[in-house]
Amino acid sequence: MFDFLESGQYDVLxxxxxxxxLTFYSAIGSLVWGTVLAGMRVSPVPLMRAFGTAYVxxxxxxxxxxxxxxxxxxxxxxxxxxxxxDNFKDIGxxxxxxxxxxxxxxxxxxxxxxxxxxVPVGQAEAARALGLSFFQVLTLIVLPQAFRTVIAPxxxxxxxxxxxxxxxxxxxxxxxxxxxxxxIENEAQALFAVFAVFALGFVVLTLPTGLVxxxxxxxxxxxx
Amino acid sequence: MxxxxxxxxxxxxxxxxxxxxxxxxxxxHFGALHVLQDIDLSIARGEVVVVIGxxxxxxxxLCRTINRLETIDSGTITIDGSELPSEGKELARLRADVxxxxxxxxxxxxKTVLENVVLGQVKVRKTDKAAAEKKARTLLDRVGVGxxxxxxxxxxxxxxxxxxxxxxxxAMDPKVMLFDEPTSALDPEMINEVLEVMQQLAGxxxxxxxxxxxxxxxxxxxxxxxxMADGKIVEExxxxxxxxxxRSDRAKDFLSKILHH
Ligand SMILES: Nc1ncnc2c1ncn2[C@@H]1O[C@H](COP(=O)(O)OP(=O)(O)OP(=O)(O)O)[C@@H](O)[C@H]1O
Ligand SMILES: [Mg+2]
Numbered sequence: 170m171f172d173f174l175e176s177g178q179y180d181v182l183x184x185x186x187x188x189x190x191l192t193f194y195s196a197i198g199s200l201v202w203g204t205v206l207a208g209m210r211v212s213p214v215p216l217m218r219a220f221g222t223a224y225v226x227x228x229x230x231x232x233x234x235x236x237x238x239x240x241x242x243x244x245x246x247x248x249x250x251x252x253x254x255d256n257f258k259d260i261g262x263x264x265x266x267x268x269x270x271x272x273x274x275x276x277x278x279x280x281x282x283x284x285x286x287x288v289p290v291g292q293a294e295a296a297r298a299l300g301l302s303f304f305q306v307l308t309l310i311v312l313p314q315a316f317r318t319v320i321a322p323x324x325x326x327x328x329x330x331x332x333x334x335x336x337x338x339x340x341x342x343x344x345x346x347x348x349x350x351x352x353i354e355n356e357a358q359a360l361f362a363v364f365a366v367f368a369l370g371f372v373v374l375t376l377p378t379g380l381v382x383x384x385x386x387x388x389x390x391x392x393x
Numbered sequence: 394m395x396x397x398x399x400x401x402x403x404x405x406x407x408x409x410x411x412x413x414x415x416x417x418x419x420x421x422h423f424g425a426l427h428v429l430q431d432i433d434l435s436i437a438r439g440e441v442v443v444v445i446g447x448x449x450x451x452x453x454x455l456c457r458t459i460n461r462l463e464t465i466d467s468g469t470i471t472i473d474g475s476e477l478p479s480e481g482k483e484l485a486r487l488r489a490d491v492x493x494x495x496x497x498x499x500x501x502x503x504k505t506v507l508e509n510v511v512l513g514q515v516k517v518r519k520t521d522k523a524a525a526e527k528k529a530r531t532l533l534d535r536v537g538v539g540x541x542x543x544x545x546x547x548x549x550x551x552x553x554x555x556x557x558x559x560x561x562x563x564a565m566d567p568k569v570m571l572f573d574e575p576t577s578a579l580d581p582e583m584i585n586e587v588l589e590v591m592q593q594l595a596g597x598x599x600x601x602x603x604x605x606x607x608x609x610x611x612x613x614x615x616x617x618x619x620x621m622a623d624g625k626i627v628e629e630x631x632x633x634x635x636x637x638x639x640r641s642d643r644a645k646d647f648l649s650k651i652l653h654h
Contacts, residue, residue: 289497289499291495294462295499295500295558295561297462297485297488298462298488298492298493298562299488299513299517299562300485300486300487300488301516301517309512309516310501313503391502392545
């Protein structure tokens with residue numbers, strides 16, 4: 170039943186490796202972008218707050234498929250922005266990462282913002298009273314404490330991101346979902362086996378993430 | 394100014410000579426609530442002023458406007474001759490000169506005691522790390538918590554935390570220290586260890602504004618008691634005068650409630 174794995178015709182591991190890479194770069198990017206967005210949303214500058222709020226509400230409510238197709242059709246095919254990639258494979262990969270960051274950043278931002286709300290106001294007041302600037306208060310006092318309280322929700326965001334990398338298939342990135350589609354077409358007799366392999370693949374990718382981060386969350390919790 | 398203040402003459406002379414903090418005609422509202430009403434107050438260099446009054450009278454708000462944790466609607470506040478700027482770098486610089494100690498300590502929960510005292514020196518005063526740590530340890534020793542330097546705030550008793558908070562504020566070499574009910578959140582047996590540190594500071598000539606109901610501290614350390622009620626300064630006097638012979642009915646009423654023993 171699982172002979173298709175031995176035929177050597179399909180590079181299942183290679184395809185999953187692409188998902189791992191998509192997840193890795195997008196996770197780092199959306200952590201950074203989400204933190205910047207959260208900073209904007211709590212900033213004293215009205216223009217920044219307005220931008221942060223508008224961006225999050227628009228992008229979070231746009232289907233990811235649309236964003237990724239937008240990156241591909243809009244940025245690359247129309248505007249010729251290739252993000253420094255020189256072949257179709259690289260360009261598609263980078264555009265997919267960009268779309269994933271734009272999208273996932275909004276969820277990171279909202280998770281962080283709820284974390285910021287759990288940090289007692291006295292922490293920021295004491296920091297301001299010492300003469301720290303808004304940026305210093307945010308980066309030295311508030312965000313480090315906020316991050317520790319939102320590891321669990323961020324884990325959910327990361328797991329969702331891992332699975333969302335399959336959307337990159339829509340613009341032809343050769344990751345697991347694209348390979349699965351191809352295999353279903355070729356190996357129709359083993360439909361359920363193909364499903365099982367890919368479902369298991371994603372569990373293998375996401376389960377350790379949850380376990381490791383759950384342990385980290387316990388380790389770094391701030392005692393009050 | 395309260396025209397009937399007995400000490401007014403000497404106060405004004407001191408104010409003209411060497412006022413460190415001057416509030417003039419300060420007003421503030423919280424929505425419809427007029428929480429600070431035409432506040433005039435000047436605090437001389439080295440003076441210790443105790444602010445006292447019923448709950449909700451605006452004592453904390455007064456304290457917090459002095460380093461602009463609360464904005465004011467009108468009037469001016471100057472510190473060592475310069476008016477408080479409204480925002481930005483200038484404000485941050487001025488705040489560094491005003492130490493603040495909170496009722497709830499507000500030590501940075503994710504940093505050790507030592508890091509709490511080092512942070513402001515390094516990030517605001519740009520002191521190098523080694524010098525900042527040395528100074529932090531000296532200050533921690535001075536307030537009696539030197540052995541706790543590597544613990545986290547949550548591992549300390551309330552009294553210890555408040556003494557660390559005082560050390561953290563002192564590390565900035567502030568010109569004036571504000572204390573907002575520094576002992577109100579403490580168990581009775583820890584109140585004295587904090588008051589002793591404050592007493593010592595007062596003795597060393599630190600300019601202090603202290604919101605407190607600790608009569609013992611007010612009597613022994615304060616140069617002046619400011620009594621607030623309903624957003625106004627109702628009475629100003631020396632501690633002896635105020636506690637033994639309050640003039641306003643509000644103050645008499647208030648004292649009869651807290652001096653029941
Ligand atoms: N951020 C705020 N928003 C609205 N109202 C406030 C705010 N802070 C304080 N107040 C109100 O302003 C008044 C004065 O408050 P403040 O905290 O200055 O009083 P206080 O004299 O320090 O009282 P206490 O002895 O209880 O600490 C109170 O009626 C309080 O409810
Ligand atoms: Mg108060």
